[in-house]
Amino acid sequence: MSAAPALTVPELTAPRTARALRSTEAQLDNGLTVLAVRKPGVPLVEVRLRLPFLVDKPAHPAQATLLAETMLTGVEGYGRAEFAAAVQGLGAELTVSVDADRLVLVGNVLATNLRKLLELMALVVGSASYQAGEVGIERNRLTERLTMARARPGVIANEALAARMWGDHPYGRDLARPEDVAAVTPAQLRSVHRALVRPGRAVLVLVGDITPARMIELAGTALADWAGTPARARVASPLEPPVGPWRIVDRPGSVQSTVRMARLAAPRSDPAYPALHLANLVFGGYFTSRWTQNLREDKGYTYGPHSRIEHHVLASALGLSVEVQSEVTAPAILETLYELGRIASLPVTDTEVASVKQYAIGTLALSTATQSGLASTLSGLSAFGLGLEWIAEFPRLLQAVSLDDVGKAAARYLSPNGFTSVIVGDAAAITDPLAALVPVEG
Amino acid sequence: MPRLPAPTFEIVRHTLDNGLRVVVAPDRSAPVVGVAVLYDVGFRSEPEGRTGFAHLFEHLMFQGSQNLEKLDHMRYVESSGGMFNGSTHFDYTDYFEALPSNALERGLFLEADRMRGPRITEENLANQLDVVKNEIRVNVMNSPYGGFPWIPLPALLFDTFANSHNGYGGFEDLESATTDDARDFFRRYYAPGNAVLTVAGDVDVDKTIALVEQHFGAIKRRRTPKRPDFSEPPLPGERRGTHRDAHAPVPAVAVGYRVPDPVNQLDDLLATLLLTEVLSDGDASRLQRRLVQRDELVTDVSAYVGEFGDPFDERDPTALTISARYPDAGALETILRATDEEIMRVADDGLERGELDRVRTRLVSVLVRSLDAVLSRGLEFAKYELLHGRAELVTELPQRLAAVTDDAVRKAAAELRPDRRAVLELVTGDAS
Known part of the structure; x- marks a missing residue:
């Protein structure tokens, strides 16, 4: 086959703004x-x-x-x-x-x-x-x-x-x-x-x-005849979660280990939240993320790792989840801790931050472009006193985040030693290799 | 008959000289666009000894292409603010992106580049083999009810290798796949004439067709494969089988029936589809009332057409499945008897007053709702264009459903006889 001249990827055209609803x-x-x-x-x-x-x-x-x-x-x-x-x-x-x-x-x-x-x-x-x-x-x-x-x-x-x-x-x-x-x-x-x-x-x-x-x-x-106001819930915010050793839950016969790691995160109202949102994406929040590239596309240890921020009314949490082949459980945790340490200690790049900004803004627009997506998003936001104005404002907050802001958020929320961690798998197969790497308990 | 909404979308069709069929469906209401390419190859076209190959190959289509390095495809989509994926079905394989509309040309370029040719290397194949095996571990091997019944039921219900083999693939077959296999598969099935491209959303039709010509037009025309006839005659008698699941805490059953050709006997299929809704959609349905609420035999039950629950996802053959989970392992025969009674009650006594109308209204509402997102709309149009030759069929389904009579549903029920079914029992625990 004769060598075809290399083609270049087209640039984006001017974005169209969404019609106001x-x-x-x-x-x-x-x-x-x-x-x-x-x-x-x-x-x-x-x-x-x-x-x-x-x-x-x-x-x-x-x-x-x-x-x-x-x-x-x-x-x-x-x-x-x-x-x-x-x-x-x-x-x-x-x-x-x-x-x-x-x-x-x-x-x-x-x-x-x-x-x-x-x-x-x-x-x-x-x-x-x-x-x-x-x-x-x-x-x-x-x-x-x-x-x-x-x-x-x-x-x-x-x-x-x-x-x-x-x-x-x-x-x-x-x-x-x-x-x-x-x-x-x-x-x-x-x-x-x-x-x-x-x-x-x-x-x-x-x-x-x-x-x-x-x-x-x-x-x-x-709904005119429906009446009454419930008593205000008197529930205190949860305490700072304990870090502690890795908890191993035995599930004999498992061909994979199911890993969950989480820690408190900034809520949406925190000025650091937009930077944290971006830092999480760079780490493991989308396919191009470092964690996915390493664990899946380089090592083949897993079908797909994900990290995401979940907002409860009284606390927000950043959670990592991944299922890895049992035999490579310890190496997969090693790479995970490495990627956490890397993003917490070394600067992220301009390219990475530009990419996650576009991704966060574009996918917010996509997820709110359907009736059901918009309704679910608005219902979720309503618990925090937020609404359509937040959907319009969040992209601007994301655009204003600097490289340094992302680095600071990563150092604070993604350092490897701040997580509460559990793993479900075949304990007989995974405990010893894991214990060589992190403190564990059954 | 209640008034049913009929979705209206402008649909423009165009065919390139190389055979690529193009459907453009403009909708300027939000600045987003869906791009989808469907290739006319799925599990059923896998060669013997290569189970799971169509899906493994789908993964290879993301590993770089003629002008793009590994990971570039994902980077370009995501850094444009979009999402991507692909999936392998019995009769086709799809690749798609949802993008802000200013990334339309980029999306077209990315799809065109892998239609020119993916980068098939030993390293990429080895990597994606590991990824696919982990996908099977997470979705099937390590999960209770994983792959049940879509993997084991066709093996009991159908006879030919094409229709009955495991589409996810056995590890031994997957491990024996070679880069030569991948190059052959691409040459044979990924010709532009074997694909449909749809663009739905915030686009100008003429400009879009010009862009499609620009990016896909130079891809050389290749021979397209003739699709074999995969149809199978009605089951000659009842079949029974068991499937063991070490992780499942309670037993389950899947009852499969061969049903009318979705393409050439569409109206019969629609009657069968309405029957499944009568049987299991919601708390008013026949099987929910009988098996869940009255006899308390099962924890949950569902009846559906299409191995993945989408009645329009396959050509002939396709299946109707009734699936249930139940706490008492000794109750299977009672459950089957009660199910047969309910089906025969429809066949013998017909439907209750208003029953067909309410079921039909709900089904149309579900169909309409599936067209709200530009990406799913694009995928639906592409699927109907590929399998039925007519994207607009999806917008005509409400009318076609409205024409289905009580008698047609009764007739569909009469076909679901015990001697025409395959009963697959999921047995819990390790083999002893």
Whole structure:
């Protein structure tokens, strides 16, 4: 074959700015905050009703999880199947998701049927009945599902990491225990519902192809009879997580080791956050990252490592996760500690920072370019008092970050000795090699 | 019949002299663009002794190309503010980017460069072999229910190597793959005439077609392979098999049926698809009510068309699968009997008042929702163009679904007889 002349990669053309979205935020008389955004595209509306659900009681995770599983199994005038049929007939979907911080009713519906979906949601928040028969069925299913979940190495690792990081704090026991689920009664579910499923501190996000004013009007009418304000959660922020030795959780027969490392991170409100966001990307937050290039594209130890910053309401955490072939567990940890040490001690480059800035800005635009992406992002941000203005402002904050800022954030948040670490794998195969590298405990 | 929304998108088609089919779907509402290239080759075209090769080769397409070093592709996409990926299916392989619209030309260049030719080296092959083996470890070997049932069920349900082998591949086959195999595979299946390119989103149609001509036009036309007929006749009798899973805490079952040709018998397939929604979509569905709520036999159950749950992802043959997990290992026959009763109830008694309409309304809503993101819209258009020859079919599906009658769904149910199914039981624990 004759040598073809080398071609060069085209430059980017001038960027087009996103059209500003029309939005309205209103507080209804019952205290419910409604954020409505007109987002043309497909003829649907995305719905997120977010309720604060943080409670510091050992029985709460099991109660909250079972409540989420049974909330849609019977409301005034509708049995379980009738309610599901009514939702389905609107071209809608309605599910309930819960974690330590919040419960969210997540839905989507043909735009023409938004009013009817909101009316069905009003029945849920106003009259969910938690009948003994349905609670009994879902209690058994939830127990079975939790057993299945705990067979997954990632779930085992996340649970062990959370317990070690957050201790007795609600963030440390988010995953319900089967014995606690077995003890939950319908009366307890009704009591939790009465206490927490209230409009007073809730936020309803509506994103879709309807004018904001109309969506707010529909929500105001449908949800007018819902009343009350939950007591403010009196939960302290978690303590600084202990570093300690690596915790090895034995899972005999594992062909891979499931590694989780985490530490406290700056929250979004911290002036250092944009620089940390970028430092995390350079380290392991995207495919071009140093960690991915080293562990996957150079060594082939893993399908893919990821590091990300997670924002709980009371704490933010930077977490590393990777699954590596059992035989190379210690070398993979060695390379990980090396990359952490390198970014914490040596300057990052202009090219790296320019790349992650574009990536962070571009992917934020992509993730908020769909109705569902925008709705989920806004619902998540609402817990921190942030909204559309943050989505517009964050790119400017990222642009203003200097090389030095990234270096400082890396030194503070990515140094290898500040992490709480757990590993799930075949202990007989991995303990000795790992102990040669880091302090370990079983 | 409720009013169903029909998505409307402008679709412009163009074919290059080298055979590359191009679909452009402009939408100026947000400054983002999706670029997708689908090649008409998937697991089914792998040679015997090379299971998993189509997927391994997909990885090699990211390892540098004629004008790009290893890692350049990812760097250029991500440093432009975009995301990329690729995936291998039974009947095709896709490569795609979501980008800010000012990176359109760059995205086209990157795809054109690997269509010119990937850098296939011993080092890249060895590296990606390790990566793929780790992908299989994380998704299959180390994970309860990993690969169940999409890997073991076709082995029971179908007969030919093409349809029944493991698409992720056995380690022995993967390890015996050579760079020569990769060069042959590229020559045979990655000709421009064997691909569809779609661009969806914030673009000008004429400028985009000019850019496509500029970047892809010089790629030489090559012979395109004739796709073999992979179809298989109906199952002659019931089949039973077991699949062992050392990590699974409770048993599971997957019941597979061969279903109508998705391309040439689309209306029959749509009736079958609506039947699966009647059977398992949501708490009002037949199997949820019977198996979960009334008899409390299973923890979860789902019925779907297409091995990956996408009914439009394959040509003939494709499968309908009913899959369930259940706590009592002795309950399998009871579960199968109850499932058969529910299917036969649809076949014999038909649907409840309003049942088909609500299921259909929801299905259309799901279809419409899948077109919101420019990238998934581009991938959908490309898939329909490649498999059906018509990208716009996706926008016509609401009408086609609206025309499906109760009788057609009853007829689809009558086809799901016990003597036409393959029952694969997942058994927990190590082999003893």
